[in-house]
Amino acid sequence: MLDIRQLRNDPQGVAANLARRGYRLDLEQFSALEGRRKEAQVAVDALRNERNTRSKAIGQAKARGDDVGPLLAEVESLGARLAAGEQALAGLQSGLDRLLLDLPNLLHESVPEGRDETSNVELRRHGEPRRFEFEARDHVAVAEGLGGLDPRSASRLSGARFAVLTGPVAALHRALAQFMLDLHVREHGYREAWVPYLVTRQTLTGTGQLPKFEQDLFRLARAESESELFLIPTAEVPLTNLAGDRIFDADELPLKLVAHTPCFRSEAGSYGKDTRGLIRQHQFDKVELVQIVRPQDSCQALEELTGHASKVLERLELPYRAVALCAGDVGFSSTKTYDLEVWLPGQGAYREISSCSNCDAFQARRMQARWRNPETGKPEPVHTLNGSGVAVGRALVAVLENCQEADGTVTVPAVLRPYLGGMARLQPA
């Protein structure tokens, strides 16, 4: 959520910033609505003030033993007028809230211009894509060769975009997640967390997935109850919301959290994209990094967090590149995002495996995550960051494709071997 004060003080500037994303902010609609809301609120406040004053007078008269009949008569029509005013105000307020909740975050000035991913800026490359002396297969072929992928069963159980992994492939998947978690906890100073995979509408509103992107989520309705829960699309949601409704002391920050969770996405609107293999699934595992920091620290924190995610790929010896997302490609809640793209020999392309975002105060304002700024003594929004460290399913794909051998085996990256009982090579069953 944007700071409504900034929207009032500098509407042109806000509109110009959002325009970089390709988002058109209707300033006239906003200022008309905001003007009417303000008017209604002033009117309602005045009526409530009158009611409070008169009620107090009635109380005092009663205490003295005076006749309150005339006083009651004076107050007779107040209730109806107040109720009408309050109803009008509530209507205007909810319209304004909805408008505000639907506005994306302002972009950081360093975000490059551009409409879509073709304008993203490559920052650096790490590692040389390996030269294969045989034709590199894609991860589906490699995994099936190992007898570790069962697409028929997956679709029989759950339909399209689900996977069943078995044997060495399932073990490799588990090893990857555990390695990442350990790396971030032991070397990068994150606190391990285990969190709910089902969350409320309010929680998803806090991080920005709702109200606008409900079609991307799996929603669970509970029988004979109006209550509902959603499957998390990323651990960013529960982890970041841990800071919600809190006021941190300065010395409690930064708060660095990591969790390994499944993620669930309905992938509405992505029909036909990445239909083969494990790239795009309704369910996948991810190790997620979240930082809650002081506002002055968030830019630096984004660089560090991206470094933490990069380290995963470096330790796995996977070639990757880092890109800065351009204006049109930065997500709703983010002010600035770096993507890490891993080299996939099966596709001959770099594909996203991590996305690291600085959400500045945008999420903090939505969920009331604050810290007490020693300089002002006041509670002020914290800044929140999140990043994949990294997507486990895609890391599995990357290892299978990059570490495959001509004979169909897969060389296990050295850092994963301790998690596989020392196994150095995955063999066909």
Place this chain on the structure above:
RNA sequence: GGAGAGGUGGCCGAGCGGUCGAAGGCGCUGGACUGGAAUUCCAGUAAUACCCACAAGGUAUUCGUGGGUUCGAAUCCCACCCUCUCCGCCA
């Protein structure tokens, strides 16, 4: 699923129709004391919105959430959510 208790400010906790944004304590901040500190003493210390210069000052809202009763609700009524204790069931 059955029985009971409860949800109040950064935290703990009193209040149970009117002057209650709410006693008391903890914590925090400032001051006194001290060579410096601890202890002690004094004072201050909620958030949000609106008027307004995001100052001072003022108004409104907020005592789990949403409704209701009332001139007036933290306090009474209804529904829902959540927490805790005991019993049952269960990975």
